[in-house]
Amino acid sequence: MREAITNLPWKLPDAGRLKTLVARIKETSRLMVGIPDYDRYVEHMSANHPEQPIMSYREFFDNRQQARYGKGMKRCC
Amino acid sequence: MNALSKLLWVGIAVLGAIALAIVALSRGEMINSVWLVAAAICTYLIAYRFYGLFIGHTVMQVDANRTTPAYRHNDGLDYVPTNRYVLFGHHFAAIAGAGPLVGPVLAAQMGYLPGTLWILAGVVFAGAVQDSLVLFLSTRRDGRSLGEIIRSEMGATAGGIALIGVFLIMIIILAVLALVVVKALAGSPWGAFTVMATIPIAIFMGLYLRFIRPGKIGEMSIIGFVLLMTALIYGRSIAESPTIAPYFNYSGEMLAIMLISYGFVASVLPVWLLLAPRDYLSTFLKIGAIGALALGILFVMPPLKMAAVTRFIDGTGPVFSGALFPFLFITIACGAVSGFHALISSGTTPKMIENETQIPFIGYGGMLMESFVAIMAMVAASVIEPGVYFAMNSPSGLIGTDAASAAAKIGSWGFVVTPDMLTETARNVGETTILSRAGGAPTLAVGMAEIFSNVLGGKALMGFWYHFAILFEALFILTAVDAGTRACRFMVQDMIGAAVPRFRNTESWSNNLLATTIAVSMWGYILYTGVVDPLGGINTLWPLFGISNQMLAGIALVTCTVVLFKMKREKYAWVAALPALWLLVCTLTAGLQKVFHDDPAIGFLSHASRFGDALAQGKVLAPAKNIDQMRQIVFNDYVDATLAFVFVLVVVCIFVLGLLEIRRARANDRPTVREIGAEHAGLAHA
Numbered sequence: 001m002r003e004a005i006t007n008l009p010w011k012l013p014d015a016g017r018l019k020t021l022v023a024r025i026k027e028t029s030r031l032m033v034g035i036p037d038y039d040r041y042v043e044h045m046s047a048n049h050p051e052q053p054i055m056s057y058r059e060f061f062d063n064r065q066q067a068r069y070g071k072g073m074k075r076c077c
Numbered sequence: 078m079n080a081l082s083k084l085l086w087v088g089i090a091v092l093g094a095i096a097l098a099i100v101a102l103s104r105g106e107m108i109n110s111v112w113l114v115a116a117a118i119c120t121y122l123i124a125y126r127f128y129g130l131f132i133g134h135t136v137m138q139v140d141a142n143r144t145t146p147a148y149r150h151n152d153g154l155d156y157v158p159t160n161r162y163v164l165f166g167h168h169f170a171a172i173a174g175a176g177p178l179v180g181p182v183l184a185a186q187m188g189y190l191p192g193t194l195w196i197l198a199g200v201v202f203a204g205a206v207q208d209s210l211v212l213f214l215s216t217r218r219d220g221r222s223l224g225e226i227i228r229s230e231m232g233a234t235a236g237g238i239a240l241i242g243v244f245l246i247m248i249i250i251l252a253v254l255a256l257v258v259v260k261a262l263a264g265s266p267w268g269a270f271t272v273m274a275t276i277p278i279a280i281f282m283g284l285y286l287r288f289i290r291p292g293k294i295g296e297m298s299i300i301g302f303v304l305l306m307t308a309l310i311y312g313r314s315i316a317e318s319p320t321i322a323p324y325f326n327y328s329g330e331m332l333a334i335m336l337i338s339y340g341f342v343a344s345v346l347p348v349w350l351l352l353a354p355r356d357y358l359s360t361f362l363k364i365g366a367i368g369a370l371a372l373g374i375l376f377v378m379p380p381l382k383m384a385a386v387t388r389f390i391d392g393t394g395p396v397f398s399g400a401l402f403p404f405l406f407i408t409i410a411c412g413a414v415s416g417f418h419a420l421i422s423s424g425t426t427p428k429m430i431e432n433e434t435q436i437p438f439i440g441y442g443g444m445l446m447e448s449f450v451a452i453m454a455m456v457a458a459s460v461i462e463p464g465v466y467f468a469m470n471s472p473s474g475l476i477g478t479d480a481a482s483a484a485a486k487i488g489s490w491g492f493v494v495t496p497d498m499l500t501e502t503a504r505n506v507g508e509t510t511i512l513s514r515a516g517g518a519p520t521l522a523v524g525m526a527e528i529f530s531n532v533l534g535g536k537a538l539m540g541f542w543y544h545f546a547i548l549f550e551a552l553f554i555l556t557a558v559d560a561g562t563r564a565c566r567f568m569v570q571d572m573i574g575a576a577v578p579r580f581r582n583t584e585s586w587s588n589n590l591l592a593t594t595i596a597v598s599m600w601g602y603i604l605y606t607g608v609v610d611p612l613g614g615i616n617t618l619w620p621l622f623g624i625s626n627q628m629l630a631g632i633a634l635v636t637c638t639v640v641l642f643k644m645k646r647e648k649y650a651w652v653a654a655l656p657a658l659w660l661l662v663c664t665l666t667a668g669l670q671k672v673f674h675d676d677p678a679i680g681f682l683s684h685a686s687r688f689g690d691a692l693a694q695g696k697v698l699a700p701a702k703n704i705d706q707m708r709q710i711v712f713n714d715y716v717d718a719t720l721a722f723v724f725v726l727v728v729v730c731i732f733v734l735g736l737l738e739i740r741r742a743r744a745n746d747r748p749t750v751r752e753i754g755a756e757h758a759g760l761a762h763a
Binding site: 024031032035036040057062065067069 | 146152153154155162163170171237291292352361364567580
């Protein structure tokens with residue numbers, strides 16, 4: 001029986017997968033309104049540009065908000 | 078492919094064929110909307126698997142080992158490698174707007190079949206092809222915009238012409254979208270109150286997000302949503318109160334002036350105060366409402382009351398004038414092929430793609446999703462009584478302004494409807510009248526109210542659902558109006574700045590105010606002419622919008638064709654060249670007919686000369702009430718004719734420049750594209 005379940009073409013959801021799913025939905029909703037993932041930004045900056053200052057979440061948020069409504073149309077009619 | 082998946086695809090093909098046959102061949106008896114939905118979904122699955130992936134692997138030859146801009150320029154801000162499902166959601170939210178909801182509703186006057194077939198064929202062979210190819214071009218060029226790609230691959234002249242085209246399409250889009258809101262809110266205290274309430278709600282959300290709980294989008298959106306629903310429910314009491322209702326009862330002209338002033342103020346204010354918070358609300362509401370509509374259709378499975386094909390395919394229809402070819406293909410742009418997507422596909426999405434192999438899923442797949450929204454709009458328009466549909470979408474110049482005259486006129490077209498049915502429908506949705514509310518939103522709202530009230534609330538909640546649908550459309554149209562006005566302002570600054578460099582400075586308040594004034598007065602003027610237009614505006618302006626949108630798609634597909642030739646992939650250039658040719662034929666025929674057609678209902682010039690002749694004899698033709706209005710109508714006709722003609726010119730110029738560029742590419746025996754990041758891919762640089 002156990003084997004039959006693991007042989008399904010899809011995996012049954014477990015706690016870890018559900019957590020990833022929720023995180024992805026959150027990330028998608030925020031990206032829909034133009035705010036990318038802050039943790040990934042911090043990770044990227046500390047890994048690649050440790051000498052540069054890292055924006056606080058608030059600065060990051062303002063920066064992205066301004067960028068979304070600058071030049072160019074970011075959404076369709 | 079193994080045997081099991083072969084069997085699966087055969088199954089999908091058979092189901093799709095049966096569904097399409099039922100949709101296309103049934104005559105006389107009502108069919109269930111489920112067949113329409115099934116036909117669409119099977120078409121999408123097969124198109125993606127066999128055409129979308131073919132374009133990706135064989136035409137583009139996506140390279141899994143090539144570094145994408147998201148990695149090359151990773152900055153954690155604009156360029157971020159993003160999970161493909163997350164990016165799909167982002168891309169879909171950016172491309173799906175009011176367009177796919179309005180066009181199919183207008184096209185339903187010819188019956189559900191012609192529109193549905195065009196939506197399906199258009200998306201598979203043109204729309205999704207354009208979106209994915211442009212996404213591919215931009216991903217290979219550091220996420221550059223369509224304008225920059227045209228300039229580098231086709232020269233500065235083509236780039237300049239395309240820029241003018243993009244500017245004009247923005248102006249027309251803003252005017253037409255604002256007109257949709259005016260049509261929905263005129264004489265509707267409930268709707269006007271709710272939509273106006275979104276302004277203080279958004280400002281509160283903006284302050285909350287900046288000072289009280291910085292950056293907490295989730296909780297702020299929930300608070301905003303609750304406030305919005307409160308305003309929506311309270312709106313009914315406003316509409317029913319004899320003392321307060323008159324304060325929210327506006328004529329079309331008043332609403333137009335309010336919208337124009339609003340567009341000006343909102344686009345000059347700091348974005349965090351009004352624009353951004355309302356954008357958050359409208360984006361989430363839009364995705365939610367689209368999802369709810371899909372669930373509603375699946376649960377209720379409403380029958381389609383509209384005929385498959387109506388007599389109006391001959392071009393005499395009241396909603397828009399002109400025969401099936403070319404005007405059906407102009408009326409439904411978004412959902413089948415939308416040039417505007419070329420701007421989105423060369424915007425933020427290419428900067429976030431993890432791997433080139435994901436381009437078909439996001440570009441082609443995203444457009445299939447939008448097309449599905451258009452199919453749902455077609456279903457919503459077709460589940461209401463055809464008589465009610467025509468009462469809502471025909472101009473008052475044709476059907477008069479009371480239920481009795483409307484019912485009589487619509488009856489003479491062969492659609493059974495009684496005056497009681499019209500007043501009853503209006504009462505059910507909490508309005509005094511539903512006559513001549515063209516523009517898609519109200520019809521869709523009645524359709525959605527019809528579907529939703531079957532699930533929850535019955536007749537009692539129909540008014541709530543109707544105004545919910547109006548609210549959600551108005552909300553994201555208003556967001557498009559201020560975001561679009563801002564974008565236009567920057568374009569104005571760029572264009573004038575080419576001559577007067579000082580004007581480019583976006584920090585300067587005088588530049589800001591002047592450029593905004595120019596942008597607002599351009600779309601505001603067109604909006605106002607639409608509101609006072611005897612044929613109700615939508616009838617005149619929607620075709621112009623469709624032509625401009627298809628024009629942009631033509632430009633984008635010509636660019637893709639040129640690039641395929643420059644890549645030495647001319648063997649596959651037909652993938653982009655065939656839809657480009659089709660759009661050329663459609664936009665040229667429609668554009669020239671709009672200018673020169675003998676029928677004053679179609680051709681701007683013959684309309685102008687009819688009114689001009691009467692004017693010369695000192696006569697006043699309805700709906701003008703005096704000589705001044707007569708002059709105004711003639712003048713507006715010339716403005717519209719000029720616009721349509723400019724669109725035709727833009728398309729022709731780009732085609733000629735494209736052909737020259739293709740000849741040059743063929744004369745060269747090596748690839749001449751200007752891609753970025755081809756180090757290991759072995760592609761030559763020009």
